Structure formats: C-alpha cells, structure tokens
Amino acid sequence: MAKLMMFHGRECPHCRRMMPLVDRLEKEEGLILEKFEVWHDEKNADLMRSYRDILAPRCGGQLRTPTFFNPESGDVMCGEVEYERLKAWVKKNAAEGRD
Amino acid sequence: MKKSWRCFVCNDIHYGTKPPEVCPTCGVRHAYVEISTEEAQKIRLPSSAPFTKDDFRRAITDFASRNAFRVNADAERVETLLEGIFANEANHGLKYCPCRLSTKDFAEDLKIICPCNFLIHETYAGQEKGECWCGLFVKR
Ligand code: SF4
Ligand SMILES: [Zn+2]
Numbered sequence: 001m002a003k004l005m006m007f008h009g010r011e012c013p014h015c016r017r018m019m020p021l022v023d024r025l026e027k028e029e030g031l032i033l034e035k036f037e038v039w040h041d042e043k044n045a046d047l048m049r050s051y052r053d054i055l056a057p058r059c060g061g062q063l064r065t066p067t068f069f070n071p072e073s074g075d076v077m078c079g080e081v082e083y084e085r086l087k088a089w090v091k092k093n094a095a096e097g098r099d
Numbered sequence: 100m101k102k103s104w105r106c107f108v109c110n111d112i113h114y115g116t117k118p119p120e121v122c123p124t125c126g127v128r129h130a131y132v133e134i135s136t137e138e139a140q141k142i143r144l145p146s147s148a149p150f151t152k153d154d155f156r157r158a159i160t161d162f163a164s165r166n167a168f169r170v171n172a173d174a175e176r177v178e179t180l181l182e183g184i185f186a187n188e189a190n191h192g193l194k195y196c197p198c199r200l201s202t203k204d205f206a207e208d209l210k211i212i213c214p215c216n217f218l219i220h221e222t223y224a225g226q227e228k229g230e231c232w233c234g235l236f237v238k239r
Contacts, residue, residue, distance in 0.1 A: 011183025011197040013176050013234060038200050039187060048200055060221060062211070063200040064232065 002072050002096050006033045007048045007055075009065040010040055014080040018066050021083050029087070031094055038065065070096065103139035104131040112139050152181045155194075159214060159235070168229075168236045180235045184213050198233040 006022065008015035026032055036044035048055070048063055055069065056062055059078040067078040068086075070093040077089045104118040105111070109125035118131030134142075156170075156177070163169045171177055183197025195201050196211040210216070217223050217231030223238070230237040 007200075009183065009197050009200070011179050011186060013179055014198060016179065039183065039195075039197065040190070045200060049202060052202060060232075063202065065198050065200065 002070055002093055004031075004033045004090060004093055005069045005071060006035045007038050007044070007063075007065055007067045007069065008035060010037055012065045015066045017080055018086070021086055024083070025087055025090060029091065029094075031090070033068070033090070038063075072096070103134050103136050105134045105139065105142065106130045107132055110142055112143060114139070152185055155181065155184070162214065163236060167239055169239050171230070171234055171237050173234075176234060180213075180233055196233060 008019070022033060022035075036047060038045045038048050048067070051069065051071070052063060054074050055067055055076055055078070058076040059067060064078050066080075067076060068089060069076055073093065073096055075089075075093055077086075081089075101114055101116055104113040104115070106113070106122040106125065106127065108127045108130045109122060111122050111124040113119060113131060118133075121128055122130050160170050180197055184194045187193070187195040187197060191201060193208070194213045195208065196213050196215060199211045201208040201211065214236065215231070217236060220229075220232050222232055223229035226238070228238055
C-alpha cells in the first residue's frame with residue numbers, strides 16, 4: 001500500500017474538523033495515514049517544506065493545512081473536504097501503490 | 100525602502116517608505132523625523148507591556164469594524180486560532196497564520212502574518228460568504 005501523508009496544524013480549525021473524519025476512514029478502511037504536525041515540530045515542518053514545490057502550486061501557492069499527500073505519485077489534496085471526497089482520494093491513492 | 104520615523108511631538112513611531120503627513124496620535128503636521136531601527140526599538144521598549152490575546156482580539160475586532168468583514172461569531176474557532184497565533188509568535192517570532200506554514204523565506208512569510216491580506220484569498224474574493232483562509236474573518 002502506498003504511503004499517504006497528512007500535514008496538519010494543532011490550532012488549525014480545518015484540521016480539527018478533518019481529524020475525526022480521518023480517524024473514521026482509517027477504521028473503516030483499515031489503513032493509516034502518516035500524520036505530521038507542522039507548527040510544533042520543526043522536523044515535520046521541514047519535511048513539509050521539502051515538498052513545497054509540489055504542494056504549494058496545488059494549494060493556492062502556499063503551504064496550507066491540512067494537506068494530504070501521496071509522495072509516490074505526487075498527488076495532493078488540501079483543505080477541508082467532505083468525508084466522501086476524503087475517502088475517494090485516500091482509496092484511490094492507497095490502491096496506486098499496490099502491485 | 101521602508102524606514103523608521105518618529106513624531107518629535109509625541110514620540111509616535113511609524114515604519115514605512117514615507118512618514119504620515121498628520122500624526123495619527125497627536126495630530127500635529129509634518130512632525131516626523133527619520134530615526135534608526137535601534138532608536139525606534141528603544142523608544143518602544145519601556146512601554147511594551149505584554150500584548151495579550153485579549154488585546155489582539157480587541158485590535159482585530161476594531162480593525163474589522165472599519166471594514167466589510169467581521170470576526171467570526173464562532174467563539175471556539177476564534178479562540179483556537181488565537182491560541183495558534185500566539186503559540187506561533189512565542190515559538191517562531193511572529194504571529195503566523197495557524198492554517199499555513201512558514202517557508203523560512205522571510206519575505207514570503209510576511210504574507211502569512213495574521214491578519215494577512217485575506218481580501219485576495221480564493222475563499223474570500225468573489226464569494227458571497229467569503230472568509231479568510233482560516234475563517235477568523237468572515238464577510239458581513
Ligand atoms: S487566513 Fe485568517 S487567521 Fe490566517 S493569517 Fe489570514 S486573517 Fe489571520
Ligand atoms: Zn505625534
């Protein structure tokens with residue numbers, strides 16, 4: 001299964017809303033997103049910055065939270081989205097890495 | 100280039116490319132003289148009582164009252180954002196937006212100091228119910 005990443009901020013209201021949806025999805029689908037809090041962890045912040053050239057153009061030209069990212073394919077989704085859209089994105093990207 | 104200026108009547112400090120014609124604090128005209136950044140900092144230091152979350156809340160409420168937007172009525176959301184903004188100032192030096200990430204390019208990061216120029220955000224411009232990226236400010 002492809003590794004999927006979620007960059008989030010502890011005090012970002014979009015992330016607060018998305019977290020329970022991510023939890024639910026992980027349980028329902030039996031998969032895990034790797035989560036990186038970026039304002040209280042410099043290593044995570046630098047990791048997100050290292051993908052700036054890929055992420056920013058897809059997120060209004062800036063690094064924004066939350067950002068969902070498939071480092072293998074370079075697919076990006078950012079901001080608050082509905083459960084069905086999150087699910088569709090995650091399932092599509094999770095499937096991509098499988099042989 | 101932006102410089103520091105001091106009103107020689109009331110010690111108001113202005114940072115910009117040119118000084119205001121009328122001092123916004125004491126009202127005197129043509130009273131600004133250019134000073135060094137160090138001097139500007141020294142003048143501001145003695146009175147720099149901590150600027151608290153409540154001060155900031157008051158400042159942005161006042162700022163919004165003069166504009167076509169208001170601070171979000173969702174108090175919990177506002178509180179979360181203010182916590183993030185103040186945590187970012189404590190940990191990273193400036194009041195960076197909690198819903199975005201600094202890049203380490205200082206000029207670029209000046210664009211994400213709260214309140215940012217959200218009138219250009221795609222979540223605000225052209226939207227009937229526009230809001231800043233984080234939803235701290237919403238259209239009236
Ligand atoms: S998007 Fe909203 S909360 Fe974020 S910096 Fe701009 S005004 Fe502040
Ligand atoms: Zn003055």
